[in-house]
Amino acid sequence: MKVSNATYAALGMFFGFALSRSGVTEYDMIHGMFTGRNLSVVYIMGFAIVVAIVGMQLLRLAGNRTIHGVEIKVHQKPLRWGNVVGGLIFGTGWALSGACPGTVIGQVGEGKVLALFTVAGLLFGTYLYCLLVEKWPGLSA
Amino acid sequence: MSELARLIFIQTWPWWAGGLAIGLMVPGMYLLTNTALGVSTGYGNVLFCVMPSTTLSWLRKTFKDRWGWRIFFLGGMLAGSFISARLAGLPLATLSMGALTSSLSTWPAALVLFTGGTLLGLGARIAGGCTSGHSIHGIANLHVSSLITTAAFFAAGVLVTKFLVITLLKGAGA
Numbered sequence: 663m664k665v666s667n668a669t670y671a672a673l674g675m676f677f678g679f680a681l682s683r684s685g686v687t688e689y690d691m692i693h694g695m696f697t698g699r700n701l702s703v704v705y706i707m708g709f710a711i712v713v714a715i716v717g718m719q720l721l722r723l724a725g726n727r728t729i730h731g732v733e734i735k736v737h738q739k740p741l742r743w744g745n746v747v748g749g750l751i752f753g754t755g756w757a758l759s760g761a762c763p764g765t766v767i768g769q770v771g772e773g774k775v776l777a778l779f780t781v782a783g784l785l786f787g788t789y790l791y792c793l794l795v796e797k798w799p800g801l802s803a
Numbered sequence: 804m805s806e807l808a809r810l811i812f813i814q815t816w817p818w819w820a821g822g823l824a825i826g827l828m829v830p831g832m833y834l835l836t837n838t839a840l841g842v843s844t845g846y847g848n849v850l851f852c853v854m855p856s857t858t859l860s861w862l863r864k865t866f867k868d869r870w871g872w873r874i875f876f877l878g879g880m881l882a883g884s885f886i887s888a889r890l891a892g893l894p895l896a897t898l899s900m901g902a903l904t905s906s907l908s909t910w911p912a913a914l915v916l917f918t919g920g921t922l923l924g925l926g927a928r929i930a931g932g933c934t935s936g937h938s939i940h941g942i943a944n945l946h947v948s949s950l951i952t953t954a955a956f957f958a959a960g961v962l963v964t965k966f967l968v969i970t971l972l973k974g975a976g977a
Contacts, residue, residue: 665835665837665872667870668875669835670836670872670873670875671875671878671879671882672879673831673832673836673876674875674877674880675879675886676883677825677828677876677883678879678880678881678882678883678884678885679824679886679887680825680828680883681883681884682883682887682891683811683812683815683820683821683887683891684815684818684822684825685815686821689900689901689902689903690901693902693903693968693972696960696964696965696968697964698961702818705822706822706825707822709818709821709822709823709826710821710822710826711826711939711943712822712826713823713826713827713829714827714828714829714830714939714940714943715945717826717827717830717831718829718830718943718944721830721833728833728835728836729834730837734834734837735837736839736944737839738948739931739937739941739946739949740948741947741948741951744930744931745930745948745951745952745955746951746952746955747929748925748928748930748952748955749926749930749951749952749953749956750926750955750959751922751925751926751929752923752927752930752956752959753926753955753956753957753959753963754919754926754959754960755918755921755925755926756919756923756956757919757959757960757961757964757967758916758919758922758967758968759915759918759919759923760900760901760919761919761920762923762933762934763842763843763845763846763934763935764842764880764933764934765934766920766923767842767877767880767884768883768887769884770884771881771882771883771885772884772885772888772893773885773895773896773897774897774899774900775896775897775898776898776900776904776909776912776913776916777900777916779913779916779920780916780919780923781920782917782920783917783918783920783921783923783924784843784923784924785846786920786921787920787921787922787923787925788843788846788847788924788928789850789924790921791928791929792850792860792861792862793859794925795861796859796861801929802861
């Protein structure tokens with residue numbers, strides 16, 4: 663069953679709207695989380711995880727199928743050194759930019775012009791990964 | 804405008820409302836599309852979209868379609884946040900970026916953001932996902948790799964803020 667691109671666009675709209683409305687697109691919210699002065703983002707993420715756990719369990723209880731009747735498959739990402747190494751690199755970028763790959767799109771949509779530099783960096787960083795993985799295929803997931 | 808509409812469209816949501824909406828994305832994506840919530844791989848799809856004849860093996864192996872679903876998902880996010888900010892009456896374009904721009908002038912701030920973005924892009928690919936794919940989707944599905952990755956996100960974030968970002972922002976009372 664091919665899912666329409668409009669469905670993905672609608673889901674993206676909901677997600678972008680939610681990120682923007684909850685305030686996680688604010689630089690100071692992310693910075694405040696890392697200094698410990700404002701833990702709102704931790705509460706938001708924590709509650710999102712709880713909601714997602716409950717939602718996934720409800721889906722399983724309801725027969726574990728999509729609305730098209732296809733069986734839902736969750737692929738587990740294997741544990742490897744890249745999780746720690748990449749995670750530390752990512753966390754450094756998170757603290758510097760005050761954004762993550764999702765919230766920065768929200769920043770751009772809201773009109774925070776400087777977020778375009780973060781997006782440019784994200785594209786450049788992804789490109790760097792492509793170059794590195796040519797040399798060291800072991801880097802790949 | 805009714806009080807409810809004002810709460811939804813104008814004021815910043817309380818933490819539980821944000822968490823509820825963001826959390827619903829995980830089962831919502833599976834229910835409607837059978838895909839895992841994730842954003843960072845979309846940046847690879849954007850690269851593949853602008854250079855479809857690339858020889859870079861990761862792009863060739865990961866993306867079959869120039870206009871893959873991730874492009875539409877990212878585009879939707881852009882539109883959703885645009886609508887949110889217009890309803891809330893935020894300025895259409897601003898050079899402000901919170902404490903960063905109250906401490907640094909525009910170009911140094913842009914350099915910090917570009918550097919941070921580069922590390923986000925590189926780190927997410929090496930770790931196999933970002934805040935949405937690992938920290939929300941992965942932990943909610945009880946993946947050990949996502950828990951470890953998220954611990955690393957926060958460990959680096961707290962340490963880099965304590966020893967670097969606070970120094971960068973010093974002088975403006977941030």
